[in-house]
Amino acid sequence: MKLVTAIIKPFKLDEVREALSGIGVQGITVTEVKGFGRQKGHTELYRGAEYVVDFLPKVKIEAAVDDAIVDRVIEAIEAGARTGKIGDGKIFVYDLQQVVRIRTGETGTEAL
Amino acid sequence: MKANLKSWAVGLGLLGTAALALAQTAAPEAAAAVAEAAAAAAPVPNKGDTGWMMVSTLLVLMMAVPGLALFYGGLVRSKNMLSVLMQVMVTFSLILVLWFIYGYSLAFTEGNAFVGGFDRLFMRGVWDNVAGTFANAATFSKGVYIPEIVFAAFQATFAGITGALIVGAFAERAKFSAVLLFMALWFTFSYVPVAHMVWFWMGPDAYASKEVVDEMTSKAGLIWQWGALDFAGGTVVHINAAVAGLVGAFMIGKRVGYGRESMAPHSLTLTMVGAALLWVGWFGFNAGSALEANGFAALAFINTMIATAAALLAWCVGEALMRGKASMLGAASGAVAGLVAITPAAGNVGIGGALIIGLIGGFGGLWGVNGLKKLLGADDSLDVFGVHGVCGILGALLTGVFNSPSLGGPGFVADWVTAAMVTPTDFSIGAQTWVQAKAVGLTVLWSAVVSVIAYKVVDLTIGLRVSEEEEREGLDITSHGESAYHG
Numbered sequence: 001m002k003l004v005t006a007i008i009k010p011f012k013l014d015e016v017r018e019a020l021s022g023i024g025v026q027g028i029t030v031t032e033v034k035g036f037g038r039q040k041g042h043t044e045l046y047r048g049a050e051y052v053v054d055f056l057p058k059v060k061i062e063a064a065v066d067d068a069i070v071d072r073v074i075e076a077i078e079a080g081a082r083t084g085k086i087g088d089g090k091i092f093v094y095d096l097q098q099v100v101r102i103r104t105g106e107t108g109t110e111a112l
Numbered sequence: 113m114k115a116n117l118k119s120w121a122v123g124l125g126l127l128g129t130a131a132l133a134l135a136q137t138a139a140p141e142a143a144a145a146v147a148e149a150a151a152a153a154a155p156v157p158n159k160g161d162t163g164w165m166m167v168s169t170l171l172v173l174m175m176a177v178p179g180l181a182l183f184y185g186g187l188v189r190s191k192n193m194l195s196v197l198m199q200v201m202v203t204f205s206l207i208l209v210l211w212f213i214y215g216y217s218l219a220f221t222e223g224n225a226f227v228g229g230f231d232r233l234f235m236r237g238v239w240d241n242v243a244g245t246f247a248n249a250a251t252f253s254k255g256v257y258i259p260e261i262v263f264a265a266f267q268a269t270f271a272g273i274t275g276a277l278i279v280g281a282f283a284e285r286a287k288f289s290a291v292l293l294f295m296a297l298w299f300t301f302s303y304v305p306v307a308h309m310v311w312f313w314m315g316p317d318a319y320a321s322k323e324v325v326d327e328m329t330s331k332a333g334l335i336w337q338w339g340a341l342d343f344a345g346g347t348v349v350h351i352n353a354a355v356a357g358l359v360g361a362f363m364i365g366k367r368v369g370y371g372r373e374s375m376a377p378h379s380l381t382l383t384m385v386g387a388a389l390l391w392v393g394w395f396g397f398n399a400g401s402a403l404e405a406n407g408f409a410a411l412a413f414i415n416t417m418i419a420t421a422a423a424l425l426a427w428c429v430g431e432a433l434m435r436g437k438a439s440m441l442g443a444a445s446g447a448v449a450g451l452v453a454i455t456p457a458a459g460n461v462g463i464g465g466a467l468i469i470g471l472i473g474g475f476g477g478l479w480g481v482n483g484l485k486k487l488l489g490a491d492d493s494l495d496v497f498g499v500h501g502v503c504g505i506l507g508a509l510l511t512g513v514f515n516s517p518s519l520g521g522p523g524f525v526a527d528w529v530t531a532a533m534v535t536p537t538d539f540s541i542g543a544q545t546w547v548q549a550k551a552v553g554l555t556v557l558w559s560a561v562v563s564v565i566a567y568k569v570v571d572l573t574i575g576l577r578v579s580e581e582e583e584r585e586g587l588d589i590t591s592h593g594e595s596a597y598h599g
Contacts, residue, residue, distance in 0.1 A: 044376060046441055047481040047495055051374045 001096040001109060002070045003062060007035065008081040008089040010059045016080035020063060023072045026112060028063045039087030058089060064099055066109050157248060157257045164405035165262045171396025172269035176204045176276050179393050183386025183444070184280050187494050190378040191586025192284045193596035199279040199288065203295045204272040210299055211268040219307040220267065225334035227305045228312060238264065250315025251403040254531060258403060266400060271303055274349045280494030281357025282364045284375075285577045288591045290570045297566035298356055302559045307348050309333040310340065310551065319528035328528075340551035341515055341524060341544070343412060344401035346456025346508040347555040354501030355556050358492055359563035364576045366491035368583050375493075380440050387444035391420055394451045398458035411522070412458035416451065419470030423450025423503075426474025434482075442478070445499060449477030452500050453507035457514060461521045465514030472510065473503045508552050512545030 008016060013030065020028060034055035041054040065073050074091055082088055101111035181200040185193050207215070217232035231237065238260045239246040248257035249264075275295045282291075313332035319325055329337055335347070342348060367375065377383060398416045402409035427446025428438035453473025454466055461469065480498030492498065515521040517536040526534040570576055577583070582590035589595060 045435060045437075045439070046376055047445065047498075048485045049375065051376050053374075 001064060001099060001112065002067060003064050003094045003096045004070065004073050004077070004091065005060065005062050005094070006077045006081065006089060006091040007033065007058050007060050008077070009083065009087065010057055012081045012083070012088075013059050013061070016061060016077055019076035019080040020073065023069060023076050025063050025065060025069075025073060025076075028061050031060045031062075033058050033060045037087065037090075056087070064096055064112055066112060154245070155248060155255060155257050157259055158404075161251070161256065161404045161406075162258050162262055164409070165258050165266055165400060165403065168396035168400025169262070169266040169269055171393045171400065172266070172273060173393075175390050175393030175397060176269065176273040177201050179386050179389030180273060180276055181386065182382045183390060183448070184283065184494055186379040186381065186383030186386060187280075187377045187441075188283050189375060189586070190597055191588055193378065193588060194592050194594060195288070195587035196279065196283050198592060199283070199286075199291050200276045202288075202292065203275045203279060206292055206295055207272040207275045207299050207303075208268050210296060211271050212264075215271055215299065215304050216264045216267065218304045219271075220264070220312055222312075222314075222331055223308070225332075225337065226309060228308050232264075235261075235264065249403075250317060252316060252408070252525075253404060253406070254316045256404055263403070267307075270345060270349060270397075271299065271307070274303055274345075274353045275299055277349070277353035277496060277500060278357045278360065281492045281496040282360045282576075283493040284587065285367050285583050286360075286364055287575055287578050288587075289574050290576045293574060294360075294566050294570045297569060298559075298562060301566070302352060302356065302562040303348070306352050306555055306558060309335040309554070310342050310348050312336060316528055316531065322529050325529060335551045335554065338550060339524075339544075339547050341460050341511050341548065342456045342508065342551065343458040343460050343511075344398045344455045346452075346504045346511070347551050350452050350455060350500040350504030351508065351552060351555045352559045354497045354499075354504055355559040356563040357496035358488070358490060358501065359560055360567060361490040361492040361497075363564070363567045363571070367493065368580050370491045377441065380444075384440060384444050387447050391447055391451060394420075394455075398451075398455060402459055408459040408522075411463075414463060415454055415458050415461065415466035418463055419454035419457075419466040419473065420447050420450035422467050422470030423447065423453060423474030423477070426450075426471045427478050430475050430478040434478075445477060445481065445495070446474045449473045449480075449499050449503045452477075452503040453510070455504070456508045457511040459522075460511050460524070461514035462519070464520050465510075469507060469510045469514060473506055476506045477503050505552050508548050509545055512548035513541050515539075515544060516541050 006016070010032070017028065034057055036054050036056065039056060041052055041056055044051050044053055061077075063073060070093065074093070077091055098107060099111040100107050177200065181197045184200060185196045188196050212235055214230070214233055216235065217230050218228045221228040221231040223229040237247060247260040249260040249262075250257060275298070278295070278298070279291065310333055313336050314328045318328045340347070369375070395413055395416055399409045399413040402412055424443050424446035427442045427449060431442045432438045450470040450473050453469050453476070457466065457469055477499045480502035481495045484502065485492065485495065485498050488497070513519065515523060516539050517523045517534070518539065523534040523536070523539055526532055526538065567576060578587065578590065
């Protein structure tokens with residue numbers, strides 16, 4: 001099992017979710033986050049005061065998936081989140097040791 | 113005006129000394145001595161005038177709470193939102209109470225050229241509860257009165273919002289109790305005397321004949337005697353408050369992290385709501401300062417529209433030229449800049465003059481919060497001086513220019529005995545602008561001296577600012593024990 005984490009542009013969230021549903025991913029977790037990368041921030045000017053905003057708003061999605069579909073998951077996120085412009089985000093993949101469905105006590109791929 | 117019940121009526125005279133059309137000036141009358149003779153002839157206030165003035169009073173109240181409170185509140189960080197709302201609301205209320213105890217009397221009864229007397233202490237004598245009769249306050253028309261209670265209430269809101277304006281200069285770091293003590297001192301020793309100097313006079317009916325002109329004029333406030341024009345409070349309200357704010361920004365010191373940490377406004381949405389409430393309320397402030405529902409109120413009304421719109425556009429154009437984008441905060445600030453600039457001029461200039469004053473006010477305010485702010489180097493948190501000081505001074509000076517009949521202005525009343533206006537040939541733009549400049553200069557000096565002393569007294573007694581730890585945590589929690597936002 002793998003845990004796929006992706007940082008994407010907020011307005012691409014719906015497209016990514018649809019793409020993941022389309023390949024059978026049963027659920028994802030979404031968090032609003034801030035960060036910086038190559039896109040850098042921007043400056044804001046309030047009357048005479050100028051502030052550099054380093055951290056831009058992004059969305060982090062996490063999906064625990066079976067090894068068999070991890071490549072398709074990555075492709076789906078890429079396809080859904082890509083604009084071709086700087087700041088599209090990144091995908092991280094981790095090995096996942098265990099999954100437990102709390103309601104039933106199922107574990108492993110049964111719990112995905 | 114003393115004129116209340118009686119003194120009107122007698123003869124007409126010829127020319128007297130030049131007295132000017134200051135808005136708002138009115139004064140409580142004086143004595144009961146003439147009461148009987150007067151009672152028979154006591155004028156009955158016009159219901160339209162009275163109704164308009166009560167509405168205007170409520171409009172100015174709306175400017176302060178919630179208008180100014182939200183305008184300022186949106187500009188601070190979320191951890192200080194409630195402290196700003198509190199400082200505005202409680203300052204306003206404190207001054208209203210002081211106004212009815214002694215402020216009104218000292219500002220609007222006969223005294224000397226600097227301050228009035230105690231005839232109206234605790235609002236004594238504004239009505240007779242046994243007879244059911246009400247004292248009158250003069251307007252700017254002979255024989256036209258409004259109930260003195262209405263005049264006093266209208267003026268109370270001006271005093272209150274003036275104190276509340278100062279709050280913006282030292283927002284996010286001042287100790288709450290220090291703010292209130294400062295306000296009580298500053299109101300007593302700066303607002304009240306400046307209001308008396310600029311607005312107190314004996315009223316049009318006191319000028320019954322040319323023989324009494326000099327005597328009546330000598331009883332007016334000093335700046336009124338000079339002939340300065342201030343329709344709705346460019347000196348009394350805006351310059352007065354702005355100087356007190358700037359002095360406070362210097363004496364209290366900069367916010368912790370100023371210039372290094374982000375102090376971006378937490379809700380420009382609320383700032384826009386506040387600016388919009390200010391704009392609407394300002395029609396009561398400016399047009400109400402005519403004290404009557406007449407042509408000059410209408411002139412002040414449309415000028416308040418035109419100048420504000422022009423200043424808003426000017427600020428946006430200036431921003432777009434300077435940095436490529438026009439901002440919402442700029443538009444809201446431009447509106448306030450225009451409102452401030454047109455305040456002394458409201459019923460004293462023509463509509464074209466108002467347009468030009470608005471444009472100059474818009475660009476002037478933009479400079480005030482950028483170039484001038486850097487020059488001064490003070491942390492005037494919400495730019496009280498940059499907007500109210502700069503635009504107040506510009507408006508006061510330009511009133512002397514665009515009041516000229518040759519530039520479409522109405523001129524001023526040159527002879528209160530006959531109520532004759534100044535003739536275009538007698539009007540000197542240079543002379544009038546010089547008088548305006550003197551009024552500005554005295555107001556700046558007076559407010560600065562009083563402010564320095566008042567802040568010093570507060571600093572030595574209870575201390576001006578909160579601890580650094582409290583400031584970092586935010587005044588909402590540390591000064592008031594509550595949070596504006598949850599979740």
